[in-house]
Amino acid sequence: MIAKLLGIAKPLVLAPMGSVSGGALAAAVSRAGGLGLIGAGYGDAAWIREQFQHAEGARVGIGFITWSLAKRPELLDLALSYKPCAVMLSFGDPRPFAAKIRQSGAKLICQVQSLAITRQALEAAPDVLVAQGTEAGGHGGERSLFALLPAVKDIAGNTPVLAAGGIADRRGFDAAMALGADGVLIGTRFSASEEALTSPQAKNATIRTTVFDVVRNFDWRGITGRALRNKFTDTWQGREAELKQRMDAECKAYYAAVERRDFDTALIFAGEAVDLIDSVLPAAEIVRRIVH
Amino acid sequence: MIAKLLGIAKPLVLAPMGSVSGGALAAAVSRAGGLGLIGAGYGDAAWIREQFQHAEGARVGIGFITWSLAKRPELLDLALSYKPCAVMLSFGDPRPFAAKIRQSGAKLICQVQSLAITRQALEAAPDVLVAQGTEAGGHGGERSLFALLPAVKDIAGNTPVLAAGGIADRRGFDAAMALGADGVLIGTRFSASEEALTSPQAKNATIRTTVFDVVRNFDWRGITGRALRNKFTDTWQGREAELKQRMDAECKAYYAAVERRDFDTALIFAGEAVDLIDSVLPAAEIVRRIVH
Numbered sequence: 001m002i003a004k005l006l007g008i009a010k011p012l013v014l015a016p017m018g019s020v021s022g023g024a025l026a027a028a029v030s031r032a033g034g035l036g037l038i039g040a041g042y043g044d045a046a047w048i049r050e051q052f053q054h055a056e057g058a059r060v061g062i063g064f065i066t067w068s069l070a071k072r073p074e075l076l077d078l079a080l081s082y083k084p085c086a087v088m089l090s091f092g093d094p095r096p097f098a099a100k101i102r103q104s105g106a107k108l109i110c111q112v113q114s115l116a117i118t119r120q121a122l123e124a125a126p127d128v129l130v131a132q133g134t135e136a137g138g139h140g141g142e143r144s145l146f147a148l149l150p151a152v153k154d155i156a157g158n159t160p161v162l163a164a165g166g167i168a169d170r171r172g173f174d175a176a177m178a179l180g181a182d183g184v185l186i187g188t189r190f191s192a193s194e195e196a197l198t199s200p201q202a203k204n205a206t207i208r209t210t211v212f213d214v215v216r217n218f219d220w221r222g223i224t225g226r227a228l229r230n231k232f233t234d235t236w237q238g239r240e241a242e243l244k245q246r247m248d249a250e251c252k253a254y255y256a257a258v259e260r261r262d263f264d265t266a267l268i269f270a271g272e273a274v275d276l277i278d279s280v281l282p283a284a285e286i287v288r289r290i291v292h
Numbered sequence: 293m294i295a296k297l298l299g300i301a302k303p304l305v306l307a308p309m310g311s312v313s314g315g316a317l318a319a320a321v322s323r324a325g326g327l328g329l330i331g332a333g334y335g336d337a338a339w340i341r342e343q344f345q346h347a348e349g350a351r352v353g354i355g356f357i358t359w360s361l362a363k364r365p366e367l368l369d370l371a372l373s374y375k376p377c378a379v380m381l382s383f384g385d386p387r388p389f390a391a392k393i394r395q396s397g398a399k400l401i402c403q404v405q406s407l408a409i410t411r412q413a414l415e416a417a418p419d420v421l422v423a424q425g426t427e428a429g430g431h432g433g434e435r436s437l438f439a440l441l442p443a444v445k446d447i448a449g450n451t452p453v454l455a456a457g458g459i460a461d462r463r464g465f466d467a468a469m470a471l472g473a474d475g476v477l478i479g480t481r482f483s484a485s486e487e488a489l490t491s492p493q494a495k496n497a498t499i500r501t502t503v504f505d506v507v508r509n510f511d512w513r514g515i516t517g518r519a520l521r522n523k524f525t526d527t528w529q530g531r532e533a534e535l536k537q538r539m540d541a542e543c544k545a546y547y548a549a550v551e552r553r554d555f556d557t558a559l560i561f562a563g564e565a566v567d568l569i570d571s572v573l574p575a576a577e578i579v580r581r582i583v584h
Contacts, residue, residue, distance in 0.1 A: 115567065135436040144427040144436040146458030146467065147564035154568075166438030171471050175438065178466035272439035275407065276446075 002160045002182040005127060006086060006107060007059070009033035010291040011183025012173075013109075013130075013162060014190055014283075016040065016063025016088055017138065017269070021187075023054030025195040025283055030058045032284035034291075037088055038062045042218070043075045052082040061085050061106065065139075066092025073097075080104040088130070091139060091223060098124040111164070111185075113141025118152050122159065129156055130185050133165030134208065137188045137271035139225045140165070142208075146179070153180040168273035173290050186290070188271040193283040200270050202263065203277065204228045211236040212267040214243050215254045226271055231264040232257075294452045294474040297419060298399060299351070299377060301325035302583040303475025304465075305401075305422075305454060306482055306575075308332065308355025308380055309430065309561070313479075315346030317487040317575055322350045324576035326583075329353045329380055334360045334510070335367045344374040351377050353398065357431075358384025365389075372396040380422070383431060383515060390416040403456070403477075405433025410444050414451065421448055422477050425457030426500065429480045429563035431517040432457070434500075438471070445472040460565035465582050478582070480563040485575040492562050494555065495569065496520045503528040504559040506535050507546045518563055523556040524549075 002011050012034035014021055018041025026036025038051045040062055048062070061084045069075060069089070076097060079087065087101045090111035101108045110121035111130040121129060131152040133145025145165045153161050163176035164185040176184050192199050208224040211233055227233065232254070236243045243250060257265035281289075294303050304326035306313055310333025318328025330343045332354055340354070353376045361367060361381070368389060371379065379393045382403035393400045402413035403422040413421060423444040425437025437457045445453050455468035456477040468476050484491055500516040503525055519525065524546070528535045535542060549557035573581075 133436060133438060135438050144425060144438065144458055144564055146425060146427050146437045146464065147460070147567060150461070150463050151567040166436055168439070169442070171442050172438065174470035175467035178470050179463045272436055275439060275443040 002128065002162070005160065006035050008035045010287060011162075012287055012291050013037060013183065013185045015136075015164065015185050015187030016061075017187050017191060018042065018065075020191050020196050020198055021063075022195075022197045023051035023056070023060070025190060025193060025197070026051075026060040027055040027058035028193070028195045028283035029190065029287060030060050032287035034287050035086065036060045037086065040064045040069075040075065040079065042068045043072050045075060045078055048075065048078055059085050061087060061109075063088035063090065063109075066090060066094060066097070069097065076100065080106065086128075090130075090132070094121060094124040094126065098126070109162075112152060114143055114148070115151060115155065117141070118155060122156070126159060128160050128162060130162045130164050131181075132185075133163075134226070135166030135272040136164050137191070137206070137226050138269040139220060139223050140208075141223075145176075149176065149179045149181060166271060166273050167290075168276040170290055170292070172273070172276075184290070188273045189277060189286055189290070190283055191270065192277050192280045193286055194280060195283045198268075199280060200228060200268050200274060200277075202228060202268075203274055204230070206270055206272055206274060207233050207237065209233050209237055210240060211243060214240050215247070215250055217247070217251065225269060228263075228268045228270050228274070230268075232266075294420065294454070297452065298327050300327045302579065303454075304579055304583050305329060305475065305477045307428075307456065307477050307479030308353075309479050309483060310334065310357075312483050312488050312490055313355075314487075314489045315343035315348070315352070317482060317485060317489070318343075318352040319347040319350035320485070320487045320575035321482065321579060322352050324579035326579050327353060327378065329355045329378065330376075332356045332361075332367065332371065335364050337367060337370055340367065340370055353378030353380065353401075355380035355382065355401075358382060358386060358389070361389065368392065372398065378420075382422075382424070386413060386416040386418065390418070401454075404444060406435055406440070407443060407447065409433070410447060414448070418451060420452050420454060422454045422456050423473075424477075425455075426518070427458030427564040428456050429483070429498070429518050430561040431512060431515050432500075433515070437468075441468065441471045441473060458563060458565050459582075460568040462582055462584070464565070464568075476582070480565045481569060481578055481582070482575055483562065484569050484572045485578055486572060487575045490560075491572060492520060492560050492566060494520060494560075495566055496522070498562055498564055498566060499525050499529065501525050501529055502532055503535060506532050507539070507542055509539070509543065517561060520555075520560045520562050520566070522560075524558075
C-alpha cells in the first residue's frame, strides 16, 4: 500500500539528514527500490540546487525542518521547482505548507514524536506519517518507538505510518512491521554508507542533548537532538546556562573544531542504532540487507 | 528453548514489580502458562512470606533489587526457602548471589540496561538475560529496546534474552521476537490486571525521574525511574536540589498523600505502554492475548 502510494518497490525511505543525505545518497536509495529524501536542514538555496543536480534525475524527495522553513518559505518553492515526489516536514506546524505541496503533485510526509503532535499533523491530512522514536539520531522527542508506533497507528486511521528510530538491519525492519508499521524511515545506517556526505567517525554511545544547539545558537525551544557523546557533551551537558554565558569564546572554538574536523568537539548526529553498524557499505547494499 | 529452560509453556515472564506483583498475580501468570515473579522490592521479610503464601503452591519465582538485597542478604535465604523456580536480580552486581541461587535449583535471571551492564552480568553466568529498554516502568536505563535488544543479543552468546519495556500486546510480542528475543518480560500491562496489588489510576504520560526517590530518601545513585507524570513531578522535576533542602516538610507531605491515595502526589510506576492499555483484565486473559 505505501509502496504503491509513494511509487516505490520497497517500503524503505531515507531520512532527510541535514549535511548527510545529499543528492547522491538519495538517488542511490531510490535506485535501489526505496525512496531517497534530500535533507534540506536549516536551508541553503545553493546547497539545495546542488543536491538536486547530484541526484541526476533520480526520483527523489526532500525534507525540511518546519520551523526553519517557516522563516524562509521561498525554499519550498525552490524545492518544488525540481518536482520532488515527496516533501517531508518535521518539527512545527505543517498546515501552512500542506496545500502547496499537494498541489505540486508531491506527497506530504509528516514526522511525529508524540500523540499530541500526531493529532496536529493529521489536521494537515498528510499522505504518510512517520512515527519517530527517541532512538533516532538528530532532533526528536522523548517517546520510544516500541510503544509510540502502535499508539500512533491506533489513531492514524487510514494514513500509513513509517517507523523511524533505532532500525539498522532486517531485525529492526521485521520488528517495525510487526508493530504495525507500513514501512520504515532509516537515517543512521545510511550515514555509514559510501554515498553519505559525512559519516560517523566513531562507534560511540549517544546522548540526547541541547549543547550543540546552544553553542550554534539554534533556538530549538527545548527539543533535544541525539548525537554521539564526545568531550564537548561530557563538558557541557547539564551546564547549558554556563555555556550560554560563555558563548563568545565557545562558539568561536566550536566552529574552529568543526573546521579542522575535530570530533572530540564537533557534532555528529547519530541514533541508538550505531551499536548495530559494523561497516560502511554502498547504500544499495544497505537497502538489500534490510528489506527482504 | 527458553520455555524448556524455565519449564513454562509460553515465553512470557511477569516483571517482579514491587507493591504490584504479589503472590496472586505471579500465580495467575504461571497458571496461564507463563512465569510469574513476585516483586520483592526493597525487601520486607513478612511481606515476602505473605506473598509466597498467596501464590498457593503455584510454580513462581521472585525478583530483587540487587543493591538493596546486598544490604539484607538474609532475604535471599528466606526466599529460597520457598523453592522459587527462578530468581531475578536487577541494578547491581549479581555475582555475590549467583552461586547460592544456582545451588538452590533456581534459575538466575539478570536484568540489564546497557552493553556494559550486560558484560558484567554475563560474568555471573546467568541462565537468562533480560534486556530492559527505557520504555519500561520503574527504574531503568537510558537505552531504548529497539536498538538495545539486538545489540545485547549480539554479545549474549548462547544465553537466552528476554525483551522488556513497552510491550503490552501481541504486536509488541511479535516485534520483540523479530528483534531476536527469546521471550518477553512484561510489567505495566499486568499492573492493569485484576490480580495486581495496585493499578495505575490514570492513562497519563510517563516521565523518567528521580524526584520520588529523593522524597522517599532512596539512594539510586542517578538511576531514574519511569512513572506517571503528576503534579508532584511537574513541581519538582529539574528542582531536585531544592527538594532535598526541603525534605523535612516534603517527605511528610508525600507520605501523607500516599496514605490517602492521592495520586496527584503519590508515585505510580508505569512504562510507556500505558497508551496501549484500555482495560483491566484477568492476568490469564492478558497472557492469552499477548502470546499466540
